[in-house]
Amino acid sequence: xxxxxxxxxxxxxxxxxxxxxxxxxxxxxxxxxxxxxxxxxxxxxxxxxxxxxxxxxxxxxxxxxxxxxxxxxxxxxxxxxxxxxxxxxxxxxxxxxxxxxxxxxxxxxxxxxxxxxxxxxxxxxxxxxxxxxxxxxxxxxxxxxxxxxxxxxxxxxxxxxxxxxxxxxxxxxxxxxxxxxxxxxxxxxxxxxxxxxxxxxxxxxxxxxxxxxxxxxxxxxxxxxxxxxxxxxxxxxxxxx
Numbered sequence: 001x002x003x004x005x006x007x008x009x010x011x012x013x014x015x016x017x018x019x020x021x022x023x024x025x026x027x028x029x030x031x032x033x034x035x036x037x038x039x040x041x042x043x044x045x046x047x048x049x050x051x052x053x054x055x056x057x058x059x060x061x062x063x064x065x066x067x068x069x070x071x072x073x074x075x076x077x078x079x080x081x082x083x084x085x086x087x088x089x090x091x092x093x094x095x096x097x098x099x100x101x102x103x104x105x106x107x108x109x110x111x112x113x114x115x116x117x118x119x120x121x122x123x124x125x126x127x128x129x130x131x132x133x134x135x136x137x138x139x140x141x142x143x144x145x146x147x148x149x150x151x152x153x154x155x156x157x158x159x160x161x162x163x164x165x166x167x168x169x170x171x172x173x174x175x176x177x178x179x180x181x182x183x184x185x186x187x188x189x190x191x192x193x194x195x196x197x198x199x200x201x202x203x204x205x206x207x208x209x210x211x212x213x214x215x216x217x218x219x220x221x222x223x224x225x226x227x228x229x230x231x232x233x234x235x236x237x238x239x240x241x
Contacts, residue, residue: 011126012076013128016067027063027066029067032057036056036075072121079118088104094140094141094154097136098137099232101162102161102228105166106162106169116166117170137158138151144241158232158235184218
């Protein structure tokens with residue numbers, strides 16, 4: 001016989017779907033999410049505390065707990081809040097949809113760098129707006145003769161590329177911000193002593209050729225788009241779509 005412990009834990013979104021018996025005009029999940037995202041945009045995730053959030057909202061310290069159980073719930077609300085800005089155009093082919101998904105996600109993360117610093121639990125949270133984006137992307141793959149596993153594999157391949165590329169790009173941007181540097185040239189100057197030593201060993205001739213001849217070292221948008229093109233070309237060739 002099933003016990004209370006065997007029942008799946010009710011999600012934040014299930015709780016919020018239920019109408020509140022005594023709605024408060026001064027506070028809502030949307031206001032909590034917007035305030036928390038604004039703090040994180042300006043100061044990073046570490047600045048998010050329940051007390052700070054209550055102060056920003058101008059409410060009593062315990063008031064946000066009417067809607068959230070703690071910081072984990074706040075992070076889910078924040079993710080859902082910013083993903084409301086990511087909508088894919090209708091009527092595009094699968095490739096154009098995947099490109100729009102990748103470029104839209106990059107734009108979102110660069111505007112909210114804390115998205116790349118979320119815990120694994122928060123990154124994998126199934127919020128309504130994230131699910132809506134996934135539904136749009138998967139719908140663009142439907143009708144191509146792919147089975148459900150292949151459709152999800154394509155979606156995850158693009159998502160994995162985007163996640164990896166943005167982890168690196170956001171780390172560089174956070175480092176530049178932390179040190180007050182304006183561009184990648186200053187970062188390379190900081191790393192120059194280490195790099196010079198490595199190059200003098202003669203062990204990395206191909207990397208050395210890159211350093212001497214590459215012309216797009218600081219063109220992050222081109223780097224992202226070209227890598228995305230390689231991924232999409234590979235998917236198209238492998239699946240014949």
